[in-house]
Amino acid sequence: MKSQKLKYTSYLFTYLLLFFSIFTMLEWFFHKQILFTINENGATTKFNTALLFFLCTISLIISRKKQRKYRTPFFIFTYTVLFISILTLIEYIFRVNLYVDNLFIKDTFTIVNPGRMSEATAVCFIFFAIGLTGLKSTNRAYIATTQHIALVTSIISLITILYFILRFPIDSKIVFFKTMSIQTAISFLFISFLLISKSYNIGFKETILGNSDGSRSLQKLLPFIILIPFFLSFFMLTLINEKIIGAQSGIIVYTLVLILSGFLYTYIVSIGLNKSDYLRRTLEKNLINKNSELLNFKEALDKIAIVAITDENTFIKYVNDKFCEISKYSREEIIGNTNEIVRSDYHPDSFYTEAWLTVSSGEPWFGEVKNRAKDGSLYWTETAIVPLKKRTNYIREYMAIQLDITKRKEAEELLASKYVKTLEQKNQELEQFNYITSHDLQEPLRTISSFSDILYEEYHDKLDSNAKQLFLFIKKATRRMSSLIKNLLDYSQLGRQREISKVNCNLLVNDIIEDLNSTIKQNKATIKQSNLPIINAYPIELRLLFQNLISNAIKFSKKDVSPQISIKAKKKDHVWEFYVKDNGIGIPEQFQKKIFSIFQRLHTENEYEGTGIGLAHCQKIVGMHGGEIGVKSKPGKGSTFFFTIPNQ
Ligand code: ADP
Numbered sequence: 001m002k003s004q005k006l007k008y009t010s011y012l013f014t015y016l017l018l019f020f021s022i023f024t025m026l027e028w029f030f031h032k033q034i035l036f037t038i039n040e041n042g043a044t045t046k047f048n049t050a051l052l053f054f055l056c057t058i059s060l061i062i063s064r065k066k067q068r069k070y071r072t073p074f075f076i077f078t079y080t081v082l083f084i085s086i087l088t089l090i091e092y093i094f095r096v097n098l099y100v101d102n103l104f105i106k107d108t109f110t111i112v113n114p115g116r117m118s119e120a121t122a123v124c125f126i127f128f129a130i131g132l133t134g135l136k137s138t139n140r141a142y143i144a145t146t147q148h149i150a151l152v153t154s155i156i157s158l159i160t161i162l163y164f165i166l167r168f169p170i171d172s173k174i175v176f177f178k179t180m181s182i183q184t185a186i187s188f189l190f191i192s193f194l195l196i197s198k199s200y201n202i203g204f205k206e207t208i209l210g211n212s213d214g215s216r217s218l219q220k221l222l223p224f225i226i227l228i229p230f231f232l233s234f235f236m237l238t239l240i241n242e243k244i245i246g247a248q249s250g251i252i253v254y255t256l257v258l259i260l261s262g263f264l265y266t267y268i269v270s271i272g273l274n275k276s277d278y279l280r281r282t283l284e285k286n287l288i289n290k291n292s293e294l295l296n297f298k299e300a301l302d303k304i305a306i307v308a309i310t311d312e313n314t315f316i317k318y319v320n321d322k323f324c325e326i327s328k329y330s331r332e333e334i335i336g337n338t339n340e341i342v343r344s345d346y347h348p349d350s351f352y353t354e355a356w357l358t359v360s361s362g363e364p365w366f367g368e369v370k371n372r373a374k375d376g377s378l379y380w381t382e383t384a385i386v387p388l389k390k391r392t393n394y395i396r397e398y399m400a401i402q403l404d405i406t407k408r409k410e411a412e413e414l415l416a417s418k419y420v421k422t423l424e425q426k427n428q429e430l431e432q433f434n435y436i437t438s439h440d441l442q443e444p445l446r447t448i449s450s451f452s453d454i455l456y457e458e459y460h461d462k463l464d465s466n467a468k469q470l471f472l473f474i475k476k477a478t479r480r481m482s483s484l485i486k487n488l489l490d491y492s493q494l495g496r497q498r499e500i501s502k503v504n505c506n507l508l509v510n511d512i513i514e515d516l517n518s519t520i521k522q523n524k525a526t527i528k529q530s531n532l533p534i535i536n537a538y539p540i541e542l543r544l545l546f547q548n549l550i551s552n553a554i555k556f557s558k559k560d561v562s563p564q565i566s567i568k569a570k571k572k573d574h575v576w577e578f579y580v581k582d583n584g585i586g587i588p589e590q591f592q593k594k595i596f597s598i599f600q601r602l603h604t605e606n607e608y609e610g611t612g613i614g615l616a617h618c619q620k621i622v623g624m625h626g627g628e629i630g631v632k633s634k635p636g637k638g639s640t641f642f643f644t645i646p647n648q
Contacts, residue, residue: 088122089119509532525553
């Protein structure tokens with residue numbers, strides 16, 4: 001509100017000054033007396049004065065423009081003002097004519113020193129021009145000094161106005177103030193106000209327009225100090241002049257009214273100031289209370305949590321004692337570093353990137369982080385990182401609050417490793433069982449098969465067509481059972497001779513394509529592979545994995561559509577992700593998990609031959625490598641099988 005008022009007053013004064021200076025210059029130009037002789041005895045505003053006012057106002061207007069192009073005109077105008085006013089003053093002091101007075105316009109009205117501005121005006125312009133230079137300075141002391149120098153201008157103009165209002169006879173004026181015109185004096189008052197309002201909040205401006213107690217008292221008292229004595233003197237002098245009251249009693253009345261009104265005014269101002277003081281003290285008390293509340297929170301937080309605050313570029317600027325204690329770094333070692341200082345290799349880069357993306361978007365991030373202390377030991381923390389916004393939507397700091405969960409994590413890891421061991425043991429037992437049963441089952445099956453063959457050979461003449469049909473069923477069923485048992489045996493033996501070695505996946509897939517050559521030709525399949533990597537894997541198992549996926553892609557193709565298969569790989573953080581994509585019949589969503597279980601098929605033997613163990617093999621192989629397998633598919637639109645192999 002206050003600054004708004006200040007702004008509008010500045011605009012008003014600027015326009016008035018521009019109008020006054022241009023108007024006066026035009027008056028001189030056309031030799032018309034309208035404004036510059038306000039009364040017969042008074043002084044005139046000279047052309048030079050109007051010109052300097054004009055230059056000063058323009059300097060003030062462009063003083064706040066940041067662009068470089070305004071800098072030179074600003075200084076040219078300001079120094080022109082300084083130059084002309086100094087020359088004028090020299091003319092007065094040394095009684096010489098330096099030909100500046102009638103340089104632009106010839107003054108034919110004035111008798112004494114035609115065209116020359118008064119000494120007071122020249123002095124005011126010198127002080128004012130010095131004040132103007134302060135607007136372009138960054139030095140506090142210089143700005144404050146120039147502001148105070150410019151203040152002299154307003155004091156001189158104020159005295160001139162006083163003289164005018166109190167109607168001092170021109171002869172009793174002090175010589176210095178003799179010839180400054182009232183309109184010049186008022187213009188100086190306006191332009192001084194503009195200078196103060198444009199200046200930095202230091203020096204005189206700070207004292208007058210500031211918000212501290214002293215400034216506020218000054219703001220309240222200043223109108224009184226200036227206006228009341230002013231108008232009172234004017235009033236009393238009129239009464240004395242009109243002989244309504246004698247000079248002596250006039251002075252007594254003047255003094256009495258001044259004391260009384262002064263007391264009343266300061267009393268009222270004090271009541272207002274007391275009120276705001278009371279308000280301030282209440283606010284202070286609230287602030288102290290809030291502060292101690294905050295301190296309590298901080299104390300509680302410091303007792304249980306590890307706290308760090310970073311700036312917006314993630315450089316640490318505060319850590320509490322707990323941070324130093326757990327990370328084993330001294331405060332000096334941590335401050336100025338980023339969180340990298342306690343970063344362990346445990347998490348992939350993506351983990352930290354995800355955290356950073358979350359907090360930098362203004363959202364808090366939560367997670368469990370494994371950190372490394374100075375001595376290399378590792379510790380786990382439950383972490384919350386909160387972005388702190390000081391202004392709307394502008395993050396100034398991040399605060400990380402962490403709880404030490406190392407013990408809990410160690411217990412979890414211990415439990416998990418025990419669980420894995422038990423699981424591995426159980427798996428081994430199961431595989432053993434599988435192996436033994438499938439191995440042992442084959443024997444009686446072979447007996448059934450061979451005896452039924454013998455039976456058929458011996459008695460087939462005596463059998464009718466129905467019995468022959470039944471024999472055929474027995475034969476088919478024993479063959480299928482035998483192949484199921486064989487598959488089971490393979491499954492249990494998968495990965496028994498485990499040995500990891502470097503496998504060139506390109507060569508491996510080429511080999512498979514060669515092996516499947518006749519099937520590929522039969523089905524008119526095309527297989528494309530793009531630059532597959534060399535990875536560390538179990539070679540035999542990996543081959544089986546690719547082989548199963550490729551042959552499924554050929555097998556489950558749409559009728560009358562030749563299979564098109566593409567094999568790709570992509571590196572993702574610490575794993576290689578492989579894709580085997582086909583344009584086949586696709587898989588309904590509800591079966592996409594089920595098909596990886598042993599003997600799970602979606603079709604009958606007549607539709608597509610198979611035993612339902614291929615994908616179970618694949619899952620086991622990927623699992624052996626520590627990866628994951630899955631499928632994305634839509635019925636009728638083809639399937640993409642994908643699996644990951646850690647990049648060890
Ligand atoms: P099998 O191929 O012997 O049937 P799998 O374990 O290899 O056994 O596959 C299980 C089932 O998953 C298949 O019966 C089939 O229904 C489905 N399947 C596997 N691969 C594909 C594929 N590329 N497109 C469509 N369905 C598939």
